[in-house]
Amino acid sequence: MDDAGRDAALTRFLSSAGGDGWGPDTPRILPNTTAYLVRTFDGEALQFSFPLLVKRDLWSEIPLDPAGSDGATAALIELVKEKAHNVPELGPLYGRGTQFSPRCSDIIEPYTIVHSDDAIGSHLWKADARNFTDHDGLHLVIRGALPDPDESRGDRGQEIIDQITAFAGAISAIIKKTPLAPLRSAWLSSLDQKLLRELLNRMGLVAFVGDGSRLARTLTHHRCFFRVAGPKTGVNIPFTCPKELDPIEIELPASNRAVTGLGIRQREVLAIAGSNAQGKSTFLEAILAGMDDHAPHDGRELVVTAHGTVVAESTNMGLAGADISMFFAALPPGVNGNVKGAFGAGSGSMTMAHQIQNAITCHAPLLIIDEDRAAPNLLIHSCLQKEEITPLAELLAHQRERMGGTALVFAACAMDTLIAEADRIMVLDRHEAAAIDPRSFRRMLAGLLRDTANRLGGRP
Structure with missing residues (x-):
């Protein structure tokens, strides 16, 4: 079928197709963007996209704040994906029946993020600005692939129209028959997260990690970033806030359900400590993911974090007027400008210093640092360090006010002198949370340092 034939078939479908409570979403037809029918590069299949409107008014069926409707939209999309291999239409x-089928796997890839302000998972089929619900019904942009019809089989255009019509009808039938209870639950879950995030500031918090949250992730080919990754299969130990960290109880604002967990306070310094591979980085990643809204089965739906949370990492990059004066009193050779405006190739510690200082200057509610991705010489003092560098541990000890209104959560194993400056210390052991009293930790560290000094001092 040539281009003209494909265009004609698509036009006929968009202008005349429709069934029991569904039809093309005409106002959202954007030729070659949301609506197309094109041959794949190998010539074996036809790729298509079209906007579909299923006339089920969930806004009337579920009379809640429409802000949570993306939860119901996401639940319906996932239900269609789950049934894809069992419903022939x-x-x-x-892309069943095409050599192109593996390349369509992203369309049916499970997705447990309901909403994100960031451009993540953009290649996956999910609730977003083009897949949503309102009083008109459920608006979807549907993609897929069909075998290219045999030229000897009569009206190939009509064959394509019939297949896409049956396809759209099957999607509509699933959406219309879905019971209200799971959709209402998904709606409330999304709304709880959005409203709780708005309340964090009034509660004196920057983040909340609910008891029972399952934070570990499983990465796949299409979801290889922790924020979009689904829950880990197999062992996935639920989080429980240690009583020594003063768990708080919150009534979720939409569902009115009472939950307990860890409240990360404004302006505090919280250390996540522990040995190697105990879940420290996973915990930090979950806090970052708390800026997104998650489906009820994601495992992170009780993790809510204030927008504007920032990560500081060690990386080599060019500096263009970077202010690093909080940490550096002088610039090293090869870097131009001054400490309030540095230019040139920055080392890992210099670029991380700029990230930290910029976060504080921009009043980020929360700063996250992971020892595994940090510049150690910016975090703790070394006997080889020159006087013009003030590491973070020293700033926390003597100039805490320079952190402004920004809270700090960091993960560390070997940086005892940094951990000693924390207001609270959570310890992960075999992925289970415990706590150490900071004063007790400082006494332990002081004893260790004295023993180390005595041992080293006795050497020739």
């Missing part, structure tokens, strides 16, 4: 969703 849904075959085009994953």
Whole structure:
């Protein structure tokens, strides 16, 4: 089928197709963007996209704040994906019968993020600005692939129209038959997260990690970033806030359900300590992911973090007027300008210093640092360090006010002198949370340092 034939078939479908409570979403037809029918590069299949409107008014069925409707939209999309291999008419969703099928796997890839302000998972089918619900119904942009019809089989255009019509009808039938209870639950879950995030500031918090949260992730080909990754299969130990860290109880604002967990306070310094591979980085990643809203089965739906949270990491990059004066009193050779405006190739510690100082200057509510990705010589003091560098541990000890209104959560194993400056210390052991009293930790560290000094002092 040539280009003209494909265009004609698509036009006929968009202008005349429709069934029991569904039809093309005409106002959202954008030729070659949301609506197209094109041959794949190998010539074996036809890729298509079209906007679909399923006329089910969930806003009337679930009279809650519409802000949570993305939860119901996401639940319906995932239900269609789950049924794709069992309902023959849904075959085009994953390119059944085409050599192109593996390349359609992203369309039916499970996705447990309901909403994110950031551009993550943009290649996956999910609730977003083009897949949403309102009083008109459920608006979806549907993609898929069909085998290119045999030229000897009569009206190939009509064959394509019939297949896409059956496909759209099957999606509509699933959406219309879905019971209200799971959709209401997903709606409330999304709304709880959004409203709780708005309340964090009034509660004196920058983040909340609910008891029972399962934070470990499973990465896949299409979800290889922790924020979009799904829950880990197999062992996934639920988080429980240690009583020594003063767990708080919160009534979720939409569902009115009472939950307990760890409240990360404004302006505090919280250390996540522990040995290697105990879940410290996973915990930090979960806090970052708390800026997104998650589906009820994601495992992070009780993790809520204030927007504007920032990560500081060690990386080599060019500096263009970077202010690093909080940590550096002088610039090293090869870097131009001055400490309030440095230019040139920055080392890992210099670029990380700029990230930290910029976060504080911009009043980020929360700064996250992971020892595994940090510049150690910016975090703790060394006997080889020159006087013009003030590491973070020294700033926390003697100039805490320079942190401004920014809270700090960091993960560390070997940086005892940094951990000693924390207001609270959570310890992860075999992925289970415990706590150490900071005063007790400082006494332990002081004893260790004295023993080390005596041992080293006795050497020739």
